[in-house]
Amino acid sequence: MKQNIYDNEIFYNSYIKLRVDSTGLNDVLEIPAFRTLLPDDLTHKKILDLGCGFGESSNWYVSQGAERVIGIDISEKMISRAKQLYQHDKIEYRCLPIEDISFHKDQFDLVLSSLAFHYIADFKNVLQEIYHCLKNNGLLIFSQEHPIVTAKKASNGWAKGENGEKLYWKLDNYNDEGIRKQKWFIDGVIKYHRTTSSIINTLIETGFNIVRVLEPIATEEAELLNEVLKEERRRPPFLIVKAQKV
Amino acid sequence: MKQNIYDNEIFYNSYIKLRVDSTGLNDVLEIPAFRTLLPDDLTHKKILDLGCGFGESSNWYVSQGAERVIGIDISEKMISRAKQLYQHDKIEYRCLPIEDISFHKDQFDLVLSSLAFHYIADFKNVLQEIYHCLKNNGLLIFSQEHPIVTAKKASNGWAKGENGEKLYWKLDNYNDEGIRKQKWFIDGVIKYHRTTSSIINTLIETGFNIVRVLEPIATEEAELLNEVLKEERRRPPFLIVKAQKV
Numbered sequence: 155m156k157q158n159i160y161d162n163e164i165f166y167n168s169y170i171k172l173r174v175d176s177t178g179l180n181d182v183l184e185i186p187a188f189r190t191l192l193p194d195d196l197t198h199k200k201i202l203d204l205g206c207g208f209g210e211s212s213n214w215y216v217s218q219g220a221e222r223v224i225g226i227d228i229s230e231k232m233i234s235r236a237k238q239l240y241q242h243d244k245i246e247y248r249c250l251p252i253e254d255i256s257f258h259k260d261q262f263d264l265v266l267s268s269l270a271f272h273y274i275a276d277f278k279n280v281l282q283e284i285y286h287c288l289k290n291n292g293l294l295i296f297s298q299e300h301p302i303v304t305a306k307k308a309s310n311g312w313a314k315g316e317n318g319e320k321l322y323w324k325l326d327n328y329n330d331e332g333i334r335k336q337k338w339f340i341d342g343v344i345k346y347h348r349t350t351s352s353i354i355n356t357l358i359e360t361g362f363n364i365v366r367v368l369e370p371i372a373t374e375e376a377e378l379l380n381e382v383l384k385e386e387r388r389r390p391p392f393l394i395v396k397a398q399k400v
Numbered sequence: 401m402k403q404n405i406y407d408n409e410i411f412y413n414s415y416i417k418l419r420v421d422s423t424g425l426n427d428v429l430e431i432p433a434f435r436t437l438l439p440d441d442l443t444h445k446k447i448l449d450l451g452c453g454f455g456e457s458s459n460w461y462v463s464q465g466a467e468r469v470i471g472i473d474i475s476e477k478m479i480s481r482a483k484q485l486y487q488h489d490k491i492e493y494r495c496l497p498i499e500d501i502s503f504h505k506d507q508f509d510l511v512l513s514s515l516a517f518h519y520i521a522d523f524k525n526v527l528q529e530i531y532h533c534l535k536n537n538g539l540l541i542f543s544q545e546h547p548i549v550t551a552k553k554a555s556n557g558w559a560k561g562e563n564g565e566k567l568y569w570k571l572d573n574y575n576d577e578g579i580r581k582q583k584w585f586i587d588g589v590i591k592y593h594r595t596t597s598s599i600i601n602t603l604i605e606t607g608f609n610i611v612r613v614l615e616p617i618a619t620e621e622a623e624l625l626n627e628v629l630k631e632e633r634r635r636p637p638f639l640i641v642k643a644q645k646v
Contacts, residue, residue, distance in 0.1 A: 302548070302571065313559075313570070322570040324559070325548065329617050329633035349636070350596055351613040364610040367597040371575050387575035390595070 156251040157273055157344050160207075160229030164340050179372075180269070182383060184297055184392050185211075187370030188268060191295045191396040196220045199263040202287065204252045204296075205270025209236030209245070215266070216244045226250050252280055257287035267296040269392075272304055272345045275333075277353070281360040288399045294362065297394040300369060304334060304347040323389035350393065362397035369393060402497040403519055403590050406453075406475030410586050425618075426515070428629060430543055430638050431457075433616030434514060437541045437642040442466045445509040448533065450498045450542075451516025455482030455491070461512070462490045472496050498526060503533035513542040515638075518550055518591045523599070527606040534645045540608065543640040546615060550580060550593040569635035596639060608643035615639060 160166055193199070197219035203212045206225030215223050225247045227233050233249040252267070252274060265284045274280055284294055298304075305328045313321040331352060334345045348356075354364060369390035372383035406412055439445070443465035449458045452471030461469050471493045473479050479495040498513075498520060511530045520526055530540055544550075551574045559567040577598060580591045594602075600610060615636035618629035 302574075322572040324568040325571045326568040326634050328548075328635050329615070349615055351615040351639075354600075354610065354613045358610065358612065364600065364604065366604065367600045369575070369595055369597040388572050389574050393597075 156228060156253055158228045158251075159340065159343055160227070161231050162340055166229070166231050168340075179386070179391060182376035182380070183370055183372045183386060184269065184394070186373050186376075187368050187392070188266075188295065188297050188394055191366060191368070191394065192218075192266075193264075193293070196264075200261060202226070202255075202257070202262045202265045202284075204255070204265065204267035204284075205273075206236060206247065207232050207268075209240035209247065211266070211268055212236070212245050212247070213240035213242060216242050220244065222246075224248065226252060226255060228252070255280070255283050255287070257283070259286055260289045262288050263292050265292070265294045265296075267294075269297055269299070271296055271298040272347075275346055277346070277348060278356050278360070281356060281362075285360050285362065285399055290399060292399045293365070294357075294397045294399070295395070297392050298353075299345065300390045300393045301328070301348060301350050301353070302389055303391060304345055305330075307334060320385055320388070325389075353393070353395065357395065357397050361399065363400045365396040365398050367393070367395050402474060402499055404474045404497075405586065405589055406473070407477050408586055412475070412477050414586075425632070425637055428622035428626070429616055429618045429632060430515065430640070432619050432622075433614050433638070434512075434541065434543050434640055437612060437614070437640065438464075438512075439510075439539070442510075446507060448472070448501075448503070448508045448511045448530075450501070450511065450513035450530075451519075452482060452493065453478050453514075455486035455493065457512070457514055458482070458491050458493070459486035459488060462488050466490065468492075470494065472498060472501060474498070501526075501529050501533070503529070505532055506535045508534050509538050511538070511540045511542075513540075515543055515545070517542055517544040518593075521592055523592070523594060524602050524606070527602060527608070531606050531608065531645055536645060538645045539611070539642060540603075540645070541640070541642045543638050544599075545591065546636045546639045547574070547594060547596045547599070548635055549637060550591055551576075553580060566631055566634070571635075599639070599641065603641065603643050607645065609646045611642040611644050613639070613641050 196215055199220045201215050201220050201223045203223055203225040206212045206227050209225055212223045212225040223245045228251045230249050233247045236247050265288055307327055313324050315321050331348050334347050336343050371387045377383045445466045447461050447466050447469045449469055449471040452458045452473050458469045458471040469491045474497045476495050479493045482493050511534055553573055559570050561567050577594050580593050582589050617633045623629045
């Protein structure tokens with residue numbers, strides 16, 4: 155099933171508020187860590203941006219010298235907003251589920267995907283399509299919610315003390331892979347839990363070499379500005395993987 | 401600091417009782433998973449067994465055709481017991497801390513280590529020594545306590561309900577790497593917590609390719625015999641990594 159929560163009116167408005175009007179974990183933790191894995195120079199690079207959302211990253215890649223970016227997103231609202239905010243002759247936005255990509259062989263230097271893969275049911279099939287369209291030695295870099303987080307079923311998450319303070323993270327159901335229904339702005343958001351080992355082994359079986367794995371914490375500057383971010387050190391919110399087609 | 405808890409009388413006796421007189425998680429979960437990562441045929445293989453304990457694994461490798469096994473352990477009691485139980489002209493036991501190994505270049509086909517690396521402070525240095533003494537394309541396979549388990553400080557572990565049932569695993573301090581003092585038979589057992597990403601990246605930086613990562617659950621037979629083992633699916637007790645010198 156290809157899930158398009160981003161075209162739900164309530165979800166979309168809440169998400170835009172989170173990403174555009176405030177500074178969430180993405181900005182101070184996921185994006186800075188993700189970008190440390192990119193090649194120093196994006197000049198002449200052809201990039202596929204999977205789950206491009208409203209185009210912020212696609213546009214940033216072009217600003218760093220990328221020759222061409224194809225941004226894919228399942229949500230018409232997102233693609234429409236991307237075209238308003240970040241139209242550029244080097245970027246092509248396409249409204250398409252990630253599961254439906256089908257590109258010619260060996261055409262991208264980089265396939266990049268930020269916080270989208272935990273929505274995908276058939277991870278192996280998507281990895282095969284990515285491997286197919288990457289050039290030899292091309293890189294796949296993706297982030298997703300950490301398996302320690304996606305493992306949770308309804309009742310899990312932070313245990314809280316009497317004054318609402320975080321006591322510890324309630325981990326359970328780790329080896330029980332599959333669908334997780336959650337409330338995130340709206341009820342019934344579906345994510346897919348896979349273990350860290352399962353993610354890494356599926357990459358290797360597809361033909362990728364693992365280059366680097368990150369379980370990032372916030373930047374020092376961000377932690378200085380916002381003490382609460384130090385709590386993210388207590389359990390990793392994101393998993394980021396850099397893999398190479400060999 | 402090189403820790404030699406296994407020569408503590410109380411610890412040693414309790415450990416032998418656990419491993420020899422009963423069926424612990426090692427036998428039904430860690431060892432079967434570990435062995436799935438070994439080459440099908442050990443004939444002609446030269447093996448270094450790091451943290452060989454009382455020699456059970458070293459002896460098994462020889463029974464599977466290994467040409468020569470060097471078993472290393474910090475504990476004189478363990479090495480002495482290994483010599484009693486599993487003496488063999490193809491096995492050489494040496495009482496030595498893993499941190500002090502120093503072998504000639506390119507001499508082992510396999511370096512194997514079961515549940516010892518979480519006792520090692522300087523993981524990077526040990527990996528460099530292992531890389532040095534492995535032949536090209538040689539394999540390092542090791543298991544250790546899972547970072548989700550080593551992360552815990554004194555108060556963490558399973559949260560228990562009124563009737564002692566396991567509610568969930570209390571995860572905390574994940575990104576705070578370093579020393580953990582625990583009680584395991586005796587007080588003050590020192591383990592070193594490293595995150596999964598840190599373990600994988602240190603291997604890659606040393607020159608290894610990641611071949612496979614396991615967060616094993618018990619075998620189906622074992623779960624049928626002992627229902628309680630299903631609870632190990634709720635949080636992974638072990639991390640097992642297979643890496644290749646390239």
